[in-house]
Amino acid sequence: MNRKQFRDLADPEEAHEVIADLDLRPEDETVPLREARGRVLSERIDAELDVPGFDRASVDGYAVKAEDTFGADEADPNRLELVGEVHAGAEPDVEVGAGECAEISTGAVLPPGADAVVMVERTDTDGDTVLVRTSLAPGDRVMFAGADVAAGERALGPGTVLTPREIGLLSALGVDEVPVRGKPTVGIISTGDELVRPGDSLNSDAGEIYDVNSYTTATAVEEAGGEAKLYSHAGDDYEAMESVLREAAEECDLVLSSGSTSASAVDVIYRVVEETGELLLHGVAVKPGKPMLVGRLKGSAYVGLPGYPVSALTIFQTFVAPAIREAAGLPEPKTATVEGSMAVRERYSEGRLRYMPAGLVESGPTESARGGGEAAQREGNTLVYPVDKGSGATTSLVEADGVVAVPPDVEYLDEGERVEVQLFSTDVRAPAVFGAGEDDPALSRLLDDVTRPRYLSVGARQGLRRLRNGVTDVAVTTGDTEPADGVELGGWTREWGLVVPAGNPQGIDGLADIVDEEVRFVNRTTDAGLRTTLGNAVAELADERGVDRHDLVEAIDGFDFAVRAHESPARKVLAGKADAGLGLRATAERLGMDFVLCGEETVRVFAADERADKPGVQSLADAIADAESVFADLPGYEAR
Incomplete structure (x- = not known):
């Protein structure tokens, strides 16, 4: 099996220079x-x-000869004869002589003979006589032609x-x-047999995924000043890749592809570039983005981005966007950087530059050091936390606010260490309230009433851990679990049980049936509070029967078949991959399924003591207090 090896990775600076040397500038x-x-x-x-093309009045008033106003004041005004009027947009049909004036509008042409304008507020009228109560100099209240x-x-x-x-x-x-200056035209090509354009039908069973990179990269190209042109995605075979690359190269100043750049036997794009143009660089000592390609095709420049969306966007913004801005004649954007302190310790030791996706959160007025150390005062401090859900996680695109450049010789970033975050945009702001914990449909609705929230549905257990570590403002828990140092903002109850197909074809009546009968079951992941609630109910059933809890767990077909979100088990049941799933009454009714009630579960929202006064936290507390209509719309929910 032939594989392209990344033995001689280019230094990031070399990659910048190679891309900068590509000629991307189009004709004016x-x-x-x-x-x-x-x-x-x-x-x-x-x-x-x-x-302006004429001398014009800059105020409403009277056009005068300045010398006719000399010596005038409030007590002893000069008297001038009114001989006509001049309006904006009309050629004057009056001439101002000695001892005369003409009424004039702002922007009107100064009539012949006049060299100043007196404001109407400094005048009075007496029939056809105007009393001027101030002295003027030539040019006062006049904008001269060409001024x-x-x-x-x-x-x-x-x-x-x-x-x-x-x-x-x-x-x-x-x-x-x-x-x-012309905008460089940039051809966007996503590669891979598994890709499907958004809007088309998707076959997840065949491993198909929606094409994220085409639209993401195209938008980033336009933001950098280029003109994006999307091409049909190329499959993982040489002929398809060559055809679309040649087409794009003939029509564009730069061709960008994503995917098919790693050291895999099916990734053939580097061979296409070598055989149809010139490969200038293959592999950069940076994470993410090690397999980046740079080259020339006949008629255009070429850059190959990684396939994972976060990696592709990070490498584009770091290496390619500056070259597009240069070609378009646009200045580098205002530097969007924020300094902050690491909220947690982050280990890294791979010997190459790393662009670590990071999120921002504002700490409370005071934060005590954790783990028995000295108290650390962080007045209004910006905390930085790593966002690492894996290279393929598209949600990292919106959960990360920017990247932290970690040099190759740095093994870890310590908690409290000062770092600089290169923001993805000057528009990025830290969330007003940052929470993590249980996935819950009522909470999703409550967050709609909060300005600039960020919430991570990582389960009650992880929510408590992140609150304890000082990363988040808020944790959402289930049952009696609560943080040692936290302020409860409010809560509610929800009915939980087994979600089954409409009509309940297997006649499932309760937990005992998934233990005793041949029922395919699908569970929630171990971090979910709902799974803990289920585990407690199974333990109670075991006590009633006088058997070990683990015996009942092993009897459930699929107890370890776990999915992440609150609707996920129900959707597995709908797809025919299970007979029953752990879930909520609200989910069952929304999806048109039947529900077997097993109990009621409490959901509570806690804020970190030191951040309870943050405006965003208070806004969430207000939303919970006013949530009667939210709970009324969700079957099985009640306020506490």
């Missing part, structure tokens, strides 16, 4: 002014006329990013189209 173009926002001027634009921009003057230079301000100036100059 001319676009209508209305479509020019965000584009970059490719040429200087000089004014072809004065702006804004003079004909022949440099208005805007090449490299100017066109914002609403520049669009306004060009409009004033009468410009209706502008020369701009």
Whole structure:
């Protein structure tokens, strides 16, 4: 079996240089002014006329000869004869002589003979006579022709990013189209036989997954100033890969592919690049993104990104986005970095640069050191925690706020260690409230009433652990379990039991049936509080029968067949892969299934003592207190 080996990984700096040397700049173009926002001027634009093109009044009032106002004040006004009026957009039909004035509107042309404008507020009228109660100098309250921009003057230079301000100036100059830098066209290709475009039907049994990278990468390309063009995804065979790469290379300045770049026998893209162009780089000493490819195809540049979405986006933002911005003439964006303290210790020892996905959370006013150490004061401190659900986890795209660059020689980041987070966007903000714990449909609805929440459905056990470690503001638990140092924000009860197909074809009546009968069962994962509740009920049944709990557990076909979320067991039953699943009455009724009641379970929400006063935490507490309508809409739920 032939495999492409990554023996000589390039240094990250070398990868930056190789990509920077790729010629991505397209030809300049001319676009209508209305479509020019965000584009970059490719040429200087000089004014072809004065702006304004005439002497005009800058206030409502009276056009006068300044010398006729000398010596005037509130007590002793000068009297001028009113000889006419001038309106904006009309050519004056009056001339101001000595001792005369003309009524004038803001923006109107200054009539001949006048050289100043007196504000209407500093005047009175007496029939056809105007009493001027202030002295003026020539030019007062007048904008002279060319005062804004003079004909022949440099208005805007090449490299100017066109914002609403520049669009306004060009409009004033009468410009209706502008020369701009072309946007590099970037072809987006996702590879892999398992990929299906969103919107098409998916066969999960055949290992098919939706194509995440095409839309994610295309959006990132456009954010960087490029024009994204999506191509049909390529299968894992040479002919398909070669065909789509050649097509994209003929039409685009840069071709980006994702997937099929690792050292696998079925990954053939590196051979396609070698045989149809030039492979400049294969493998970079960075995590994620070790298998990155850089090369040239006939007619375009080429970069191969990793297949996993978080890895692909991280490598794109780090290595490719700067080259696209350079080609489009756009400046580097305002640095979006945040300094913070590691919330937990994170080990790493792989000998290569790592871009660690990280999330942000604001600590409370004071946080005591954990584990018996000294008290640590962290006034308004930003805490940084690793987001690592595995390279293939798409939810990491929204749970991570940025990345921390961990040098190759660093073995671990210690709790409390200061780190710098390179944010994915300048728009990123730490969540107003950050929670973790039990997966619950009522909680999902309550979070809709909270501004900028973040919640991780990791189960009650993990929720308590993260609260104890100081990572989260809030933990959601079940039963009597509660944190040692926590403030209860509120809670509710929910009916739990066995979710079965509509009509309950096997006549399941309770827990005893999944123990005694041939029933295929599907459970929740060990971190779920609902599984703990089930375990306690099985233990009670064992006590009633006078047998060991483990004997009953072993008698349940599928007790260890565990899935993560609250609807997951029910969906396995719907798919015919089980006869009964652990779940909630609310889930059964929502999915049109039958429900066998086994008991009632308490769900409680706790906040860390030191963060209970955070506005986001208080907002969640208010939502819980006002949740009667939420519980009324969910069968089997009641407020506590």
